[in-house]
Amino acid sequence: MIIYPDTTFQKLGFSAIREAIMELVRTEPGREETAILQPVSNPKIVAHELKLTGEMMELTGHDSVLPFEDLHDIRSYLKRARAENSLLDPDPILHIRQLAAAARNLKQYFNSRSESYPALTTLATGLIPLKQLEEEIGRVLSENGQVRDNASSELHGIRKELGRLRNSLRTTLTNIIRKASKDKLLAETEPTIRNGRMVLPVKAEHKRKLSGFIHDESATGQTVYLEPVEVLQINNDIRQTEASELREIERILRALTSKIREHRDSLYHNSTLIGRIDAIRGRARFCNSLKAEIPEITTSPRIRLDKARNPILLMKARKGTMHDPVIPLDLELAGHEKALIITGPNAGGKSVAMKTAGLCQMMMQSGLAIPAGDQTRLPVFDSLFIDLGDDQSVEDDLSTFSSRLLWMRETLARQTSNALILVDEAGTGTDPEEGVALYQAFLEQVIDRGARVIVTTHHGQLKVFANDHPDCVNGAMEFDQTQLSPTYRFTKGIPGSSFAFEIGGRMGVPAGLLERARKLVGTSRSRLESLIVELQKKTQEMEAAELEAVKLKAGLQREIREYEEQNRVLKSRKDDYRKKALDEARDIVLGANRRIEELVEMIRTENASKGSIKTARDEVKKQSGVVEKAIDELKVKPVRTYKAPPAVGDTVRISDSNSTGELISRDGRRATVLVNGLTVLTDYGKLLKAEPPKKKKELKAGYSLIASSDPTPSSFSASLDLRGKRGDEAIKELTWYMDEAVKRNLHNLEIIHGKGDGILKKMVGEYLSNRKEVKNYELAPWERGGPGCTIVEM
Numbered sequence: 001m002i003i004y005p006d007t008t009f010q011k012l013g014f015s016a017i018r019e020a021i022m023e024l025v026r027t028e029p030g031r032e033e034t035a036i037l038q039p040v041s042n043p044k045i046v047a048h049e050l051k052l053t054g055e056m057m058e059l060t061g062h063d064s065v066l067p068f069e070d071l072h073d074i075r076s077y078l079k080r081a082r083a084e085n086s087l088l089d090p091d092p093i094l095h096i097r098q099l100a101a102a103a104r105n106l107k108q109y110f111n112s113r114s115e116s117y118p119a120l121t122t123l124a125t126g127l128i129p130l131k132q133l134e135e136e137i138g139r140v141l142s143e144n145g146q147v148r149d150n151a152s153s154e155l156h157g158i159r160k161e162l163g164r165l166r167n168s169l170r171t172t173l174t175n176i177i178r179k180a181s182k183d184k185l186l187a188e189t190e191p192t193i194r195n196g197r198m199v200l201p202v203k204a205e206h207k208r209k210l211s212g213f214i215h216d217e218s219a220t221g222q223t224v225y226l227e228p229v230e231v232l233q234i235n236n237d238i239r240q241t242e243a244s245e246l247r248e249i250e251r252i253l254r255a256l257t258s259k260i261r262e263h264r265d266s267l268y269h270n271s272t273l274i275g276r277i278d279a280i281r282g283r284a285r286f287c288n289s290l291k292a293e294i295p296e297i298t299t300s301p302r303i304r305l306d307k308a309r310n311p312i313l314l315m316k317a318r319k320g321t322m323h324d325p326v327i328p329l330d331l332e333l334a335g336h337e338k339a340l341i342i343t344g345p346n347a348g349g350k351s352v353a354m355k356t357a358g359l360c361q362m363m364m365q366s367g368l369a370i371p372a373g374d375q376t377r378l379p380v381f382d383s384l385f386i387d388l389g390d391d392q393s394v395e396d397d398l399s400t401f402s403s404r405l406l407w408m409r410e411t412l413a414r415q416t417s418n419a420l421i422l423v424d425e426a427g428t429g430t431d432p433e434e435g436v437a438l439y440q441a442f443l444e445q446v447i448d449r450g451a452r453v454i455v456t457t458h459h460g461q462l463k464v465f466a467n468d469h470p471d472c473v474n475g476a477m478e479f480d481q482t483q484l485s486p487t488y489r490f491t492k493g494i495p496g497s498s499f500a501f502e503i504g505g506r507m508g509v510p511a512g513l514l515e516r517a518r519k520l521v522g523t524s525r526s527r528l529e530s531l532i533v534e535l536q537k538k539t540q541e542m543e544a545a546e547l548e549a550v551k552l553k554a555g556l557q558r559e560i561r562e563y564e565e566q567n568r569v570l571k572s573r574k575d576d577y578r579k580k581a582l583d584e585a586r587d588i589v590l591g592a593n594r595r596i597e598e599l600v601e602m603i604r605t606e607n608a609s610k611g612s613i614k615t616a617r618d619e620v621k622k623q624s625g626v627v628e629k630a631i632d633e634l635k636v637k638p639v640r641t642y643k644a645p646p647a648v649g650d651t652v653r654i655s656d657s658n659s660t661g662e663l664i665s666r667d668g669r670r671a672t673v674l675v676n677g678l679t680v681l682t683d684y685g686k687l688l689k690a691e692p693p694k695k696k697k698e699l700k701a702g703y704s705l706i707a708s709s710d711p712t713p714s715s716f717s718a719s720l721d722l723r724g725k726r727g728d729e730a731i732k733e734l735t736w737y738m739d740e741a742v743k744r745n746l747h748n749l750e751i752i753h754g755k756g757d758g759i760l761k762k763m764v765g766e767y768l769s770n771r772k773e774v775k776n777y778e779l780a781p782w783e784r785g786g787p788g789c790t791i792v793e794m
Contacts, residue, residue: 029275
């Protein structure tokens with residue numbers, strides 16, 4: 001991928017990201033791979049690297065750790081082992097064994113998880129198990145790097161002989177020490193070693209009383225270190241045997257090094273591949289630390305950043321060096337929009353927005369997840385050109401503007417049709433009119449060649465250019481005109497204002513100076529800036545209203561769900577109550593019939609006349625008919641419907657719920673039906689014109705429906721509805737209601753206050769807690785109103 005200039009990596013912050021990843025990589029080959037991490041322009045390679053990173057992010061976040069820790073870099077060992085008859089020390093050989101074991105374990109690890117991590121499993125398939133080499137090294141060397149006694153039969157015999165000689169030496173010295181100690185010839189009673197031989201510390205004045213060879217004396221000259229003549233030959237034998245041991249160990253290690261040489265290419269391959277897996281793990285751990293997501297690659301030139309946050313700012317926030325929140329960026333360039341001109345106040349986030357877009361693009365094309373939402377869509381560019389206007393150089397005799405001209409020349413020479421070009425503060429560094437004209441001409445050329453361009457500027461001429469050019473679009477960084485401070489939020493489709501005069505006023509610049517400055521700017525330009533300011537203000541108001549509407553809609557949808565759940569519960573309970581009532585009614589009838597038969601039998605036994613028996617049976621049938629009629633009224637009767645379309649005022653049945661009510665309004669296909677006092681919105685096509693319900697006949701004298709044993713007049717209800725009332729008014733009405741309830745000796749009450757913001761509910765609760773007549777109160781169950789109603793027990 002073409003990236004110009006070379007300082008782009010530092011300017012956008014990609015170098016800092018590479019350094020952060022390197023801190024998370026544990027192997028030297030992995031660090032080397034991370035050090036050269038950079039964007040690529042092949043979409044297939046980008047997709048593959050993103051797949052690897054995504055799988056590793058899932059693995060490191062939710063699976064067990066990879067089966068390798070810090071591995072030594074064995075490549076220098078392999079280089080030393082390349083020569084014939086070369087020899088490696090035990091520690092390097094153990095490091096080679098450790099890497100061979102890691103390669104085998106990694107391959108097994110991913111093979112057992114091939115369905116979860118297919119791309120990583122395919123990568124790990126390239127690892128070469130070297131089990132036999134591992135076993136051979138383990139046979140020869142212990143875990144602490146000592147050559148084992150059974151590494152060869154010769155070494156086993158040599159060490160056995162060494163053991164015998166050392167035991168003989170200890171026995172002989174012990175006898176000499178016992179005798180010399182009695183004669184008080186020794187400075188110490190323990191032997192020591194001088195020149196690799198066992199000696200005794202003898203007092204200098206007694207050195208001639210023991211036969212032997214003096215190897216050394218103490219610094220004070222009071223002690224000499226003497227090898228007794230009795231152990232002279234034993235020491236000689238030990239030295240010769242130790243030399244034989246070293247020669248055999250050297251032979252064994254050369255043979256082991258030769259085996260390593262046979263697998264040198266495989267070991268080098270495994271080292272490189274483990275380093276690659278380690279580098280991918282470092283990438284994944286870094287991306288997880290940013291809560292990043294794998295973006296979707298699009299084949300179209302469309303750019304869409306969904307809630308993207310600048311990675312460098314996130315890193316600073318994580319380290320605690322930045323305390324302000326990182327504002328997410330929502331930015332989109334449709335397929336036909338080739339250039340975006342971002343304007344807005346100083347320090348308002350224009351450059352950060354541009355750099356965020358550029359850095360996210362570089363990260364994506366380097367196989368990294370980006371800190372953005374799941375709706376992010378990015379294409380793959382084959383070249384990137386960035387001009388931040390800060391490449392002045394004393395050595396190269398380049399001013400800021402000269403460096404920008406050089407950049408412009410190189411970009412035009414190298415640009416491809418699939419390039420991304422980023423320009424910060426276009427038109428600065430020289431005469432404003434000439435600088436803007438130069439950049440406008442530059443933009444026209446690169447757009448014609450197919451590039452995607454993001455430019456930040458303060459110049460109004462470029463705003464006009466973006467408005468007039470069919471392939472360009474304006475964008476603005478918002479400014480809070482109430483607080484006179486930037487919000488760092490991006491808005492597409494409108495130009496921004498620099499708000500120089502507004503910020504100047506806030507900073508205490510004299511009003512007279514600001515007024516003079518406005519006049520110098522000119523009426524038309526001042527008017528244009530005022531229009532932009534007013535437009536941004538209206539836009540902010542509209543967004544605030546839209547946000548409030550979204551909240552209200554969410555609340556409404558929540559209440560609709562609650563209502564539907566309550567309706568379902570009520571309907572279910574209604575059916576249960578009806579069935580229970582029917583069963584109880586039938587039980588009553590059966591019981592009555594049994595009792596009647598008992599009475600008839602009793603009448604017979606008492607010789608009652610046939611006439612009296614007939615009269616009794618007629619009365620029984622009459623009573624049974626009344627009961628059966630009551631049962632029949634409890635049953636759900638089918639509602640008669642008509643083919644004619646219903647009109648407002650007609651009785652209708654809702655086909656998908658069997659509910660019956662009155663059609664009270666219609667707006668096209670939307671209909672409102674009043675069902676048992678509740679308004680139901682439904683599709684007009686679901687309504688059937690139905691037969692109006694028949695008026696119930698009044699109960700005859702002698703029959704009454706007793707609702708309560710309390711003689712409470714119907715004008716006073718056990719339910720009080722306070723919805724829609726203000727605080728004082730609601731409490732006043734509640735006080736009267738509670739007093740009346742106490743007078744009428746009511747035991748259970750229902751206070752309806754609605755859900756809303758919960759203010760009225762809280763006031764009702766506080767009031768009830770201060771009434772001594774209240775035994776208990778709690779929110780009603782869902783089928784009786786839920787959190788919108790309070791049940792009171794007096």
